[in-house]
Amino acid sequence: MTEFVFREEPYAKSIEAQVVEVNDRGGIVLDRTIFYANSGGQPGDTGVFEVPGGSRIEIATTIHPGDKTEIVHVPAEGQELPAAGDTVVANLDWDRRHRLMRMHTALHLLSVVFPFPVTGGSIGEDKGRLDFDMPEVPDDKDALEARLNEMIAADHPVTSEWITEEELDANPDMVKTMQVKPPRGQGRVRLIRIGSGPEPVDLQPCGGTHVASTGEIGPVRIGKIEKKGRQNRRVSLHFAEE
């Protein structure tokens, strides 16, 4: 089992860790990692491992095989591999990851502005999208975008907490995402809370990485709203200034 350090320390850019295993396809498993593995619409992290002797291993992506208790770092083609027991320094491609964190957090707020069940989603460095079970396209896109940017500018804190699976089952409305189920199985579920007041701006189960406060997202622009099936509408979101 890998220790998921990015959950408590999403701003860690570098970490020293030990190689537990190099699998038969060259994937590297560490005892702990700050690299987020592709899941829930957020792509896996990239970066560079420094190994003893000074060589560098480029990590092309990071994945979760099987039961999601383990994280596998996938090197780019033709890289020299470490051995089990080696100590490596794992360095994130932080600029990319920070953009993903900003976009990911922005999508939580998008789900507040569009209060419909979420049927899918995807997070990219430049844009993200959510699919909603939303029969009609709203005709006040500018007002929705303004509301979204107000929530961002209000600089609400973003925090995480854990509840038991029983507590989640007692509050099914908390789950907005119909297809991406929150990570379960260890008896507890991680929640992401936006806002510090008695009524949170948003509160939902999520295993991803987020910025510490909404102001860090920066201004955003709602892009196309496309029809994807009878009930489904796909809403794209972009950073406004980049």
Ligand SMILES: [Zn+2]
């Ligand atoms: Zn999230």
